[in-house]
Each structure stands twice: as structure tokens, then as C-alpha cells.
Amino acid sequence: MAEDKDAARDDGLKADETITHQSGSSANESDESAQQGERGDDLPSVNEQTSAEPASDPSVSADSTSTDSTSADSASAHSVAEQTSAEPASMESEPADTIDDVPELSELDEALLKVAQLEEQLARRNADLYNVQQEYNGYVKRSKAEALVQFDLGKAKVLEGLIPVLDNAHLAREHGELDGPAGKVVDELEHILATNFSMERFGAVGDAFDPAIHEALMHSTSADVESEQVNVVMQPGYRTADKVLRPARVGVVSPQ
Numbered sequence: 001m002a003e004d005k006d007a008a009r010d011d012g013l014k015a016d017e018t019i020t021h022q023s024g025s026s027a028n029e030s031d032e033s034a035q036q037g038e039r040g041d042d043l044p045s046v047n048e049q050t051s052a053e054p055a056s057d058p059s060v061s062a063d064s065t066s067t068d069s070t071s072a073d074s075a076s077a078h079s080v081a082e083q084t085s086a087e088p089a090s091m092e093s094e095p096a097d098t099i100d101d102v103p104e105l106s107e108l109d110e111a112l113l114k115v116a117q118l119e120e121q122l123a124r125r126n127a128d129l130y131n132v133q134q135e136y137n138g139y140v141k142r143s144k145a146e147a148l149v150q151f152d153l154g155k156a157k158v159l160e161g162l163i164p165v166l167d168n169a170h171l172a173r174e175h176g177e178l179d180g181p182a183g184k185v186v187d188e189l190e191h192i193l194a195t196n197f198s199m200e201r202f203g204a205v206g207d208a209f210d211p212a213i214h215e216a217l218m219h220s221t222s223a224d225v226e227s228e229q230v231n232v233v234m235q236p237g238y239r240t241a242d243k244v245l246r247p248a249r250v251g252v253v254s255p256q
Helices: 002-042 046-052 058-101 107-174 180-197
Strands: 200-202 214-222 229-235 237-239 244-246 248-255
Touching: 107 180, 107 237, 107 244, 214 229
Parallel strands: 214 248
Antiparallel strands: 200 237, 229 248, 237 244
């Protein structure tokens, strides 16, 4: 029983302390409210200020934020561009400094350099002239050789055209029909051909047979001959110093 009384007394004490503490807290709150009331007469309340200010637009805030970030990016890009443009300028300035460091040539050095250049040009021109001269000399030699060949061909063609005339004149002479002025003309013609063109008639009985200049049309054997030779001339041949215009057409006899 004594313990129950002591417990009851302790609970009563705790209850009194709680009531006293709550009373003190209420008094403090009342004092603070009174002070705020006094200040409220001079200054507008926070709620009134908040209501007086215009409500902030979220979209405007977002736009301003985006504009600020864009301005920042532009400023960064501008600074990077300035750095980039400044680098080539510095790089370009370096060769200028290097060029300035090269010593200038004296008048004597410039003159020697000019002389060396002129000597090189002269050597090149001399080489070109030599090549042209060699090409010209080769062309002249080829032209002369071709001209001689063409001359010989033309001469042979003309002489071959005269062979039938000479054949007729030879036959007329053998038959005694080439007398008087006509005979003199034929003699003069043959003399000119022999003198100027080295043209001659060949082929006679008793000549050794040569297949290079004779054309055998007949062949026979005989105990009276010791070698193959011409025994009949059917048509004489004509030749120049270096070409057979027509071989002699003959009959050939061989030893038995």
C-alpha cells in the first residue's frame, strides 16, 4: 500500500510539471504574437508582399535559363574562335621572322649568281643547237641518199624506154639500111648515152656464158668448144656501170 501511494504522489508531481511547462510555452507564444502585431502596423506582411508581386511564369524562367546558357555557349565559342584565329597569325609570323633572319646577298654574290644562271642557260642552248645540227646533218645525208636512189631509178626508166629504139637502129645498121643523116643521128645518140650514162651494148658470139647477164634461149653441145659459151646472139643486152638494163638473149653451146 505504501508503494502505491508513493507512485501516485510521483504521478501527481509529473502532471504539475507538465501543466507548468505548457503554461510557460503559451505565455511565450502570446508575447511573440503581440510583438508581431506591433511590427505589422509598420510593415506589410509577407503574405501581402507575396500577393503584391506578379506571379513568376515558368516558361519565362525556362526561356531566360535557355538564353543564359546560349549566351554562355556563344561566348565560349567566340573565345575558342579568337584563340584559333590567333594561332595561325602566330604561325604565319614565324616564317616572316625566319625570312628576316636570312642574310641579304651582296652585290658581288648577286652578280656571281647571275653569271652562273647565264652560263647554265648558255650550256642548255648550246646542247639544243648541237642536237638540231645533228638532226639536220642526218636529214641531209638521208635526203642525198634518197635523191641518188631516185635519180638512178629515173635514169634506168628513161634508158629502158630507149632500148627498143636502139634495137631497131642496130638491126638497120646490120642490114645496111642506116645511112645518111639518120645514121648520124643514131650514132650521136649512142655516143651521148655511153658518155653521160655509161650505157653500153653487150653480147657477142664467143663470150663466156654468164647467167647474170645472159638469158639462154637455146642450148647445144659441140666437141669443138672447151667451155660453155655463146654461139648465137638473138638480141643484144644493155647495161650501165652498176645495173643490167636488159640481159642478152643468146644460144649457148657446151662441150661434149
